Amino acid sequence: MRCLLGRAGPASRAGGGAVTDIAKKRYAQLGQQLQYDQLGTVRRQAEGWRNGLAGLTGLVGVVFVLKGRESVAGMPGGWRWVTALLLVLAFVLLLAGSLGAVRAANGQVGQRVWLTGDRLLSGILDEVERTQDALSTARRLSVAGLCAIVAAIAVSWLVPVETSASPGSSGPYVLVNTTGGVRCGELVLADPEAVTISTAGKKRWVRIPAADVRSVTPAARC
Amino acid sequence: MPDHVATEFREHEAEVRPDEPFTVTRSEDGRWYTVKGYCPTCRVDTVFRVSYGVLGPPKRLWGRGRRAPEPLTGDIPVYCQCGYPHAERPPESPDTGCGAFWDVPVPPPEPGAAP
Structure with a gap:
């Protein structure tokens, strides 16, 4: 379709002398083509988002592994629970976000529709909407999960640790x-x-x- | 019903005849329009469908449910898709008509109709 757009400039003189806006027709043709391609376009878009979200999650996970604490042992009891809850929350959010992104990129398993022209067009429009809903939800869940991981890292960095040498636990x-x-x-x-x-x-x-x-x-x- | 006129393929903006207006109907769920009428150039009954597409993720919060799009306003650019062979049509052309295109005004939505 890009070559279709490139076949004529925005305006050309068509035979008799009247100026014809060929771009108008090209975009009409592009619109018709997009009607058939939009589900594939949305799926490709979702694949890009899925890869991006997976990359971000991996990046934050690596930071957590390299720079975070190895365990919550030694942290005060309350903060230990906060860290554990944040990590569990992050896991649930990231799991749901990843599944949502995969669903957006690959579709729902087992969905069926009558393959008549009208039903198919209607089904494609429905699926485009569902795909974009799933993608939006996956994006929000992933961002929330990443925030929970970062919060857990911050807690593990900032909360003082009770060791045998520190005065809080055993004292002098x-x-x-x-x-x-x-x-x-x-x-x-x-x-x-x-x-x-x-x-x-x-x-x-x-x-x-x-x-x-x-x-x-x-x-x-x- | 007019017979097909075997014109040469030529991409040009045609004038819609006032005596042969086009009908523009919106689907029940509001997600596509169907334009019907006779091609002003090759005189064949054409049907042109324009659906509501999306080019990016929706800008809304957690809402669900099917959204009927806003009614289309202005004109729908329509081109001939008669399916007849027309001389001088380049083989690489994606056209399936005589090359003519024209604007069909969208009637204003009826009061009380779905948005």
Whole structure:
């Protein structure tokens, strides 16, 4: 049809002298041709969108794998649930979006129509609308799913992690199990001869000989 | 009914005869128009159909259901598709008529009709 459009300029002098707008006819012919091709055009459009959405999803997934945390262990309980929910939500949205994009690009399995001219034309127009609906829905679901993944990445980056070295979980305190009982305090010094802890708000130091110490355990509080 | 006139193929804009107006009817679901009438050049009864096509994803939110398009206004450019052989028609031409084309005005929608 492109060659059809190129066969004549926008206006040509047709025989008798009257100026004829051939472009008008060419576009009318193009419109007639598009009536037959529009389902294929929409399918090709959907294939492009499907590939684009799959590429975007893969890109964000790669960022998540490379730059995100390996697990949610160590995150505070609430944030751990938020991350897990975001990831589950992202999975559901991306799955639905991918299925929608595949449906748009390839059509619904098992759809049938009477193949008379009018019914076929009507069926093609219906399918074009359904395809574009599916494509629009797939696009929105995929974007929402990608946003959920990015949010999960952001949460995993920004939420502080509780480790044994961080003060939130175990703190500077230690539980010293001695032969005479358990003592708790802030660790001041530990050497081969004794363990020194401060108790009562760092006002008093207690020196426990190493011979009496059975174990020393980090603790969040006393 | 006029007989076919074996004119030479020539792409030109023809004048519609006032005594042989074209009928323009819209389908029940509003998604295509059918134009019927006699080709002003080769005098054959022609039928031309224009459907509502889409060139991109719809700009709307989550709405569903079939949308009847807005009524067509202005003219429908129609070209002859008589199917008769016409001398001088180039073999590579996609035309199936005498080459004539013309504008058919679309009647305004009836009040109360579907949009």
